[in-house]
Amino acid sequence: METHVRYLARSPIFETEKAFSTDYPVDHVEGARRTNHEVDDRPVTVSAIEDPSYWKLDVHGFCILHAETHLDPYKKKREVQDAYWYEIEAILHKHFPQYSRIEGFDLTLRKRGPEFPAISRGYRDEFEQPASMAHSDYSQGGGFLTLQYCFPGQDDYWKDRDFDMLKCVTIFLTGVHKRERKEPDQRANDDVWRPLTGPTDDWPLALCDYTTIDIEEDIRLNDAIRRDLVGEGSLLHYNKAHRWYYFKDQGVNDLLVFRNSDPHGKRARE
Template sequence: MAIDIQSIIPYLKRDPLYHQFKPFSASFRVESVTEEQSSNHMFEYVPVTVHDVRGLEKPMDLDVNGFCYMKQKTSVTSEMANTIATYQELYFEEIEDFLYNNFPQYSRFECMDLQVRRRHPDFPNSVGKRVEFDQPAGLPHCDFSPGGAVIQMSEAFPGQDKHWKGKDFDLLNIWRVLKGPNDDWPLAVCHCKSVDTKKDCATNDALYLDGFGENWLMQASPNHRWYYMSGQQPEDLIVFRNTDSFGERTRCFHMAIKNSLTVCEPRESIEVRVVAFRDVM
């Protein structure tokens, strides 16, 4: 049975500030920003209905919708997450084999990084506290803009620019929970056809002590259509596109959403970010 849920999305506010200054967030204190916030983000909190994909008659498609739900068993368990570096090579191999077997439009896959998230019981009030694992990402975003893709590729493949610059590639995420069935802060994805990228998207600088990146944040529109999967199990994969090298294909804004119907333990998840080439590297 499909279970649609009601939630609140913190969209980036449509404020005149962003006509003059680019949105940014930093993982360190920025002296020029007041109230000890290392960001110039302002938010508009919008109630939305998030539709359960279990109620869809037709499955979503990566190249049409920007995301898709698929099945794949994994040997990686929640217990392994504490020492995931030991199992990273194994998991990368699993993911690459899965992609080669299911996405023939690509000629080559390279896993770039891996992230394990374990929600702290106090999240989102745990923000700013020292936690062992990364927390759910609670803003609607794409991990990379087209410009951010260039930055990411330079960092992921240092000194190999000649092998990817000018190539046709996508930056994909492969996301799953480590325990199920999960309904706690599930990952919500937005149907790309419901997003006007010229009106609803803002490029954002992500600043770190050792570097920087550029991603996309989302501004509100009544046209946006959001989805999630109720009772997600570890074999339920979400594959979605953040961007592509030419900025022309479907992309998937996504975020973790609060679910007032949650009855399970705090969410644990693992995601891999992959570069998928459509021509030979």
């Protein structure tokens, strides 16, 4: 597939400012900006994944699971999220038995509006739009900020624990996956994506092979300013070495699992 990927430009502004963005209007504040991002749209080839078993989480930053799930997309999310979380948690326990505990803490619905991507910004109460810029939801520090927000008062509990964070979209699940510490403290963020209905080739998720990313030169930390918290993620600068992939005709029982970050930057992530 020949398409474009929206990267963050290597702008001189980042010599004096940290990258940031908001998800709500700030026009009422004099001199305020919603973001200091400059877009770098690049033509790229996004290849269809031919052999799902080839991709390894600890090598490429993502892997693909096939598992049966039951989710009624026509019910309100609060009516189905607990049962859905249980299914996702059971699937992850089966495929990643090293985790001793899996706990969901967020559920978000994404549905592309008819004006997207021509109009891609703006907060929606009904649903979020697909992400339009190459990114990772959590940086090394951003994972801890999310834990502090979602599990207030539990800093001592998570101290010196090894855990991952996962997410599933078009409904996406974010969770903490804690395992007993068997080596020096290492933390990572994993995501799990699946469509509500399928197969889907409308704005499919594109994944960049971690082995093609220069982590010293290509990654930019970004403050994600929300209505109720400030998080930190990572944005991607263009590099011609990047190799992008997508899962053609992804069905409701096809799950993309990928890692966002780890605190030491030593494990493959997406």
